[in-house]
Amino acid sequence: MKTIIVGFDAFDPTLFEHLHNEGKLPNLSKYVDNGGYAPFAVPNPPQSEVSWTSISTGLNPGGHGIFDFVHRNPNTYVPNVSLLPTKTSAIGTQFIPPHNSQTLFEQAVRDGYPATSLWWPATFPARFESPVRTIPGLGAPDILGRLGVGILFTEDPESEVDKRKTEVKRLEKTGAGEYRGAFTGPSGKTLSGMKETTLEINLQITDSKTAKLVIGKQNIELEPGKWSTVVEVAFKIGFGMSVRGITRAMLISTEPAPKLYFLPLQIHPLHSSWRYGTPKGFIKDLWKNTGPFLTLGWPQDTSGLEENCITDEQFLGLCDQIREDRERALMHLLGKYKEGVLACVFDSLDRVQHMFWHDRPEVLEDWYVKLDGLLGRIENRIAEKNLKNTRILVVSDHGFKSFNHKIHLNRYLVDKGFITPFEKKEEGNLKDVDWGQSQAYGVGLNSLYLNLQGREGKGIVTEAQKPKLVDSISKKLLQWKGPDGNQVVQKVYTRDEVFDGPYTQYGPDLIVGYAPGYRASAETGLGEWKKDAVEPNKDHWGADHCMDADAVPGVLFSNQGLKNFPNPSYKDFPKLAIGKELSHKDSAIPPTYSEEDEEVLEERLKDLGYL
Numbered sequence: 001m002k003t004i005i006v007g008f009d010a011f012d013p014t015l016f017e018h019l020h021n022e023g024k025l026p027n028l029s030k031y032v033d034n035g036g037y038a039p040f041a042v043p044n045p046p047q048s049e050v051s052w053t054s055i056s057t058g059l060n061p062g063g064h065g066i067f068d069f070v071h072r073n074p075n076t077y078v079p080n081v082s083l084l085p086t087k088t089s090a091i092g093t094q095f096i097p098p099h100n101s102q103t104l105f106e107q108a109v110r111d112g113y114p115a116t117s118l119w120w121p122a123t124f125p126a127r128f129e130s131p132v133r134t135i136p137g138l139g140a141p142d143i144l145g146r147l148g149v150g151i152l153f154t155e156d157p158e159s160e161v162d163k164r165k166t167e168v169k170r171l172e173k174t175g176a177g178e179y180r181g182a183f184t185g186p187s188g189k190t191l192s193g194m195k196e197t198t199l200e201i202n203l204q205i206t207d208s209k210t211a212k213l214v215i216g217k218q219n220i221e222l223e224p225g226k227w228s229t230v231v232e233v234a235f236k237i238g239f240g241m242s243v244r245g246i247t248r249a250m251l252i253s254t255e256p257a258p259k260l261y262f263l264p265l266q267i268h269p270l271h272s273s274w275r276y277g278t279p280k281g282f283i284k285d286l287w288k289n290t291g292p293f294l295t296l297g298w299p300q301d302t303s304g305l306e307e308n309c310i311t312d313e314q315f316l317g318l319c320d321q322i323r324e325d326r327e328r329a330l331m332h333l334l335g336k337y338k339e340g341v342l343a344c345v346f347d348s349l350d351r352v353q354h355m356f357w358h359d360r361p362e363v364l365e366d367w368y369v370k371l372d373g374l375l376g377r378i379e380n381r382i383a384e385k386n387l388k389n390t391r392i393l394v395v396s397d398h399g400f401k402s403f404n405h406k407i408h409l410n411r412y413l414v415d416k417g418f419i420t421p422f423e424k425k426e427e428g429n430l431k432d433v434d435w436g437q438s439q440a441y442g443v444g445l446n447s448l449y450l451n452l453q454g455r456e457g458k459g460i461v462t463e464a465q466k467p468k469l470v471d472s473i474s475k476k477l478l479q480w481k482g483p484d485g486n487q488v489v490q491k492v493y494t495r496d497e498v499f500d501g502p503y504t505q506y507g508p509d510l511i512v513g514y515a516p517g518y519r520a521s522a523e524t525g526l527g528e529w530k531k532d533a534v535e536p537n538k539d540h541w542g543a544d545h546c547m548d549a550d551a552v553p554g555v556l557f558s559n560q561g562l563k564n565f566p567n568p569s570y571k572d573f574p575k576l577a578i579g580k581e582l583s584h585k586d587s588a589i590p591p592t593y594s595e596e597d598e599e600v601l602e603e604r605l606k607d608l609g610y611l
């Protein structure tokens, strides 16, 4: 068996077909001509972590247990990141794999073939027992165990109050053109207890074109406005131990005062205290032989762009760098490839579309052409090796649509009487809810839960009341019209309608399929609400896919044609990739609800690009 899977996160069929008709994507067009192209049905909700897991397992969320970026603990109503569940034991709090379902990669190994999964979402931490060579994708945390935000050093931190996510730090002048600052690292152990660690940085500005950054023993040349090479950081956490990480720096301005920006401090793959990837020798080979790469699950710094720390072009440069790093790794492995499954997910296009869908169509076109070129280079590499009968699959986890209005679902539920807050206030969150008088609530980007007796901590809705309530909420949501006169929600699904499998019982009761143009607000994701149920979206982040799955299909290309798969979906993918369906045990490990601090959970959530 020889299968190469190329994942193009968010590659959109409508945009593809348009550029195909204009003859701009020659490599992908060959597949269309040979009957090897089809739009690809994705699961509900069409979120990356859900969909990529469905693609690798053939299961919907009821089968694999990832229902939304954000889940909640039914007992406490506290939201958490589905991608980063933790378990607390005698040895402390540890990350545990976000799902346990069998993947096509594991089945390939079981069948006697090597399998490699590069940057596939929801694969951090690596499974102990897994024989799959893995570098994790979306979901891999920074060195603080968060999803990661950039750090801005400036002489005047007070002037940066508009920064909602970015960590702002003071840069202190120590001499002519010389400045000092310090990162805050993980907590370290001292004899007197836990203490925050720091790491000093020094900046020396020679003139408007050259500067030097000194961190520990490293001297890094900085060219204003350009990303540095990968910088290593190390925090001494006590008793001779240190936590090591990586980042890239950029001097974003020198005049009138310097501003120095860093990408989130990310896991050093060779020195991680968590199981970053597997096996160690594999990670080492890639790191040493194909050069350093960013390790954060969401390395394209959308927050830095959203908060004006970096420019469009600096953001796009970073996206391209990430594409290039992954391409180098994939090409290196293709050079050694003989058989088995080799998969690599490229996700910069998703971030580019989130930020530029609206006003920079030329950037989008550029990226479709870029990925088409990448596929051409992969095909050439395979042809060079004379690997006959190699199956090539190109797949995306969803398409894309405009995101013009933010929906505060919980405000709507308050207005319609499904949520009763203790006090009438303009804004609120789930802590303000009188659960004794509330029937339903939203947490996550597409999830709606009933306040069910026996499941929710203060549940009041009985099983007998459930059908009528579900019906009433669904009807109201479907009647809801936005300011443009269009339907806000195009479909509402009940849990049993779209999910099957052992995890179904843990999923949301209703899945809200927003119509194109509408998406849940960041506040909704966290269970909060604002004054109005609909708010115009004025963010740089102007397009999305967390809508109804029917509105945002993905794409599928196969060099061996799709004759037997006229309407392919994620359910077909394992069969397409390894020639057989996966068998899944019909039992589920109950979800783990973290016992971590609410504050820790909240911090982790806020770093998610979507929130």
Ligand SMILES: [Zn+2]
Residues within 6 Å of the ligand: 009, 010, 047, 048, 049, 350, 397, 398
């Ligand atoms: Zn995606």
